[in-house]
Amino acid sequence: MTILIIIIILAIIFDFINGFHDAANSIATVVSTRVLTPVQAVIWAAFFNFVAYFIAKYIFKKFGVAKTISETIDISVFEGSMPLISIVLIAALVAAIIWNLLTWRLGIPSSSSHTLIGGLAGAAIAAYGFKAIHTIGLIAAFIVLAPVIGMVAGNVIALITLHMAKRMKPVKAERWFKNIQLVSSAWLSIGHGLNDSQKVMGVIAVALVVNQHLPGLPHWMAGTDATYMMNNHEWIALVCFGAIALGTVCGGWKIMKTMGNRITKITPVEGFCAQTAGAMTLFITEMLHIPVSTTHVITGSIMGVGAVKRLSAVRWGVTKDLVIAWVLTIPVSALIAMIIYWILSFFI
Secondary structure, eight states: OHHHHHHHHHHHHHHHHHHHHHHHHHHHHHHHTTSSOHHHHHHHHHHHHHHHHHHIIIIIOSOHHHHHHHTSBOGGGGTTOTHHHHHHHHHHHHHHHHHHHHHHHHTOOOOHHHHHHHHHHHHHHHHHOGGGBOSHHHHHHHHHHHHHHHHHHHHHHHHHHHHHTTTSOHHHHHHHHHHHHHHHHHHHHHHHHHHHHHHHHHHHHHHHHHTTTSTTOOGGGOOSSHHHHHHHOHHHHHHHHHHHHHHHHHOOHHHHHIIIIISSOOOHHHHHHHHHHHHHHHHHHHHTTOOOOHHHHHHHHHHHHHHHHOGGGSOHHHHHHHHHHHHHHHHHHHHHHHHHHHHHHTTO
16 A cells, blocks of 8 residues: 555656646746736646646546556556556656656756656566557657647647738737737646646556555545546546646746747737647647647747747757757656666565
8 A cells, every 4th residue: 555655646746746847838928928927827827727627527528648648558468467567657757757857957848748658668668578568659759740730730820810910000919919818828728737637647547456456445546447547536637637736836937938938039929829829739639638748739839930920030949959858858767767667676
């Protein structure tokens, strides 16, 4: 029971860190355009991070991304040695927490999602080889596809919006788009909550499934499979969505500076377009049950919007550094998880 509790605590800690690590994604543009103060923005984003729970539960009526994450590790491969999965989960979460804190300290907007995926893959491979992992190819493909989709969507939405607003007086346009930026920021925060909160739900559900043999397991932890756990034990979803929201309140100011103005100078019109494009991309991937990086999506959207003015408006040197960090995230976090797994396997 102790190991199970450790996994759940580590999962909640990771979710909290994910919240303040990724807070900048949904509030950077709304702060940089001075629509809201930083304090107002994080409260706004955190509220809609939690609102995402009700949308997933009562509108989508499923936690599709969480199901995909729960299937990342092939449990059947561990038949006869289920306790190893608990070690895999601990190693994955510790590795993800380490990489998240490091990139946050350096102000690099890397992907918390892919950090967790890399950790799960690395620890599972260390335990049973490549046969122990599933769906990694699809998730890895969206390292490229997610920012590209965000970039294209941002570009198209910016072109349409600028065409529709070309007859408006600049002062009126700025005031009007500042107001509706609140709406686009809210939808982006909901998309962030929908996608990122569910990833840890999948981890907790797997931990509960593989520890069903424990004596004295309370009824609110009992279940037949991961999907049953997530759909019938509401505490899992509430804790995960709550941890993301609480983490968002704590903010992530270094990364917000990068996301807000280092990639390209953002105006209220462009902020609205980038947020709308990011939110649309996140909702589409949610419906497809594909876990993607909110960081990748909104960065691509900002680049797409900035490129409408002219390609030179995007600071490609900054984006090059971001792409390098993205490419390194999965293999580095996987390597860290492997090392942690090998260390833990000697003691547990």
